[in-house]
Amino acid sequence: MKRYLIINADDCGLCDSANEAIFDLFRSGSIKSSTIMMPCPKAKEAVRFAAENPQYAFGVHLTMTNEWQANWPWGSLTGGKTLVNEEGRMWPENEDFESHCTYKEAEKEIYAQIEMAENLGMKVVQVDNHMGSLYGMNGRYLMLPKVFKICGKKKYPFRMCTTPKDEFCPEGVSLGLYKFFCYFCRFLGKIHKVVTPDYLILTDQVASLKDKATYEEFRDAFLEFHGNIPDGVTETFIHPAYDTDEMKHITGTWQRRYWEYLLMKDPVTHEFFKSKDIELISYRELLEMKK
Numbered sequence: 001m002k003r004y005l006i007i008n009a010d011d012c013g014l015c016d017s018a019n020e021a022i023f024d025l026f027r028s029g030s031i032k033s034s035t036i037m038m039p040c041p042k043a044k045e046a047v048r049f050a051a052e053n054p055q056y057a058f059g060v061h062l063t064m065t066n067e068w069q070a071n072w073p074w075g076s077l078t079g080g081k082t083l084v085n086e087e088g089r090m091w092p093e094n095e096d097f098e099s100h101c102t103y104k105e106a107e108k109e110i111y112a113q114i115e116m117a118e119n120l121g122m123k124v125v126q127v128d129n130h131m132g133s134l135y136g137m138n139g140r141y142l143m144l145p146k147v148f149k150i151c152g153k154k155k156y157p158f159r160m161c162t163t164p165k166d167e168f169c170p171e172g173v174s175l176g177l178y179k180f181f182c183y184f185c186r187f188l189g190k191i192h193k194v195v196t197p198d199y200l201i202l203t204d205q206v207a208s209l210k211d212k213a214t215y216e217e218f219r220d221a222f223l224e225f226h227g228n229i230p231d232g233v234t235e236t237f238i239h240p241a242y243d244t245d246e247m248k249h250i251t252g253t254w255q256r257r258y259w260e261y262l263l264m265k266d267p268v269t270h271e272f273f274k275s276k277d278i279e280l281i282s283y284r285e286l287l288e289m290k291k
Contacts, residue, residue, distance in 0.1 A: 001231040003278045006197060006286070007264070008128065008159070008237045009034035010061055013043035015072065017247040021240045021261045023049055026056045030264040031240075032282040035061035035128050038113040039074045039090065044120065051121035057282035059126035059156070060114050062147070064097050064106065064133040066090035072250045077112040080105035094131055098138040106134075107146055114154060126283040127151050128159035128237075135181075145188055152192030157283050159235055161200035162186035171205040195283075195290045198232035201225075215259045222263060223272045233286055240264060 012022045013036040025031040036046045038060060050058035066074050069089040076083040076090060082101045084090055091097040117124050129135070129147070136143040151158045161168065164182040169175050189196045203209060206225055212218040226236060240261035241247050247254040263269055273280060 003229055003231055003276070004233045004281050004285070004289075005226065005229060005273065005278050006033055006233065006235040006281055006283065007031060008059075008235060009240050009264075010128070010130070010237045011037055011239045011241075012058070012061070013037040013040045013046035015040070015042050015241075015246055015250060016045075017244045017250075018042070018239070018241040018257075019046050019049070021242045022046075025240060025261065025264050026053070028265065030270075032280055033057045033059070033126070035059040035126070036117065036122075037061045037063040037130060038116050039063050039077055041072070041074060043116075047117055047120045047122045050117075050123070054123050057125040057284050058117075058122060059124055059128060059283065060117050061128055061130050062110055062113055062134060063130040064090060064101070064109065065092060065094060065131050067092050067131070068250050076109055077116060078105065078109050080109055082106075083109055094133045095138050097133050098136070098140045098143075101140070103140070103142060103146065106140075106143065107150070110134075110147065110150055114150070114156075124154075124156060126157045126159065127154075144185070148185075148188040148192045148194050151194045155193075157195035157287060158189075159200065159237075160185045160189070160196045161198075162189060162196050163198045163232070165199055165230060168199055168201055170202050171207075195287055197235040197286065199230065199234040201229075201234060201236040203236050203238065215262055218256075218259050219263050219266060219268065223269065227272065227276045227278070229278065233281075233289070238263065 009022045012034045073089045075088045082105050134143050134147050161182050164179040169178040208221045238260035239257045241257040243258035
């Protein structure tokens with residue numbers, strides 16, 4: 001079986017620096033997939049670009065947390081009282097979100113974020129989740145089944161791992177729990193008829209990608225790790241952005257984000273995947289393969 005890789009550009013809609021970098025990557029043919037954070041300050045601009053360019057595969061990056069709320073705040077689309085803190089901002093961490101939210105308000109927010117994109121004229125290709133806040137890892141165990149049910153109703157694929165691979169096990173998660181999670185997601189995908197990739201790589205937790213001194217070191221480590229993906233469909237994600245004062249104001253990870261933009265613009269990256277016979281695809285191709 002052939003090896004396919006989805007490299008999704010997360011966090012579109014966050015700010016101008018992210019939007020413009022991702023738009024440039026699409027225009028230059030450097031990426032095939034991106035998802036938009038609908039509650040964020042520049043979401044409408046991102047959706048407008050997606051609606052005007054239906055040839056590009058855009059999806060919804062379900063956002064329930066606001067980790068940069070001091071420097072770059074946003075709230076809930078629905079005004080759900082359990083989804084925000086006293087300042088009206090979404091909770092900063094997954095644990096905060098899960099300990100405060102109700103299923104009813106979270107489900108309403110999920111629908112609102114997807115339907116905002118639809119109502120603004122965007123062709124939604126897929127759905128995924130910012131920071132894994134809807135995975136139910138901190139006690140809200142019914143959250144993930146609800147997400148699969150919603151995606152099934154909407155007929156959208158969802159980013160999730162359904163086949164365990166030891167080296168893709170997230171940092172701090174036991175191998176046994178990771179395997180159970182994969183099998184559980186495979187079951188949910190089947191009963192709700194939701195298309196998913198086979199494997200998922202959490203790039204923020206890949207040890208070999210951390211603490212690199214130069215862009216070239218980061219690029220080579222990224223390619224080495226992803227050059228060994230198994231047969232089937234693997235998804236990984238990046239957060240490309242320009243290295244602007246805006247981005248530096250928002251997050252201390254601005255350099256990694258700029259390197260991820262450079263990574264996808266780099267001819268070395270695309271030549272590498274061709275040499276490894278790894279085809280870069282979007283969820284559109286995945287859906288065609290699953291028919």
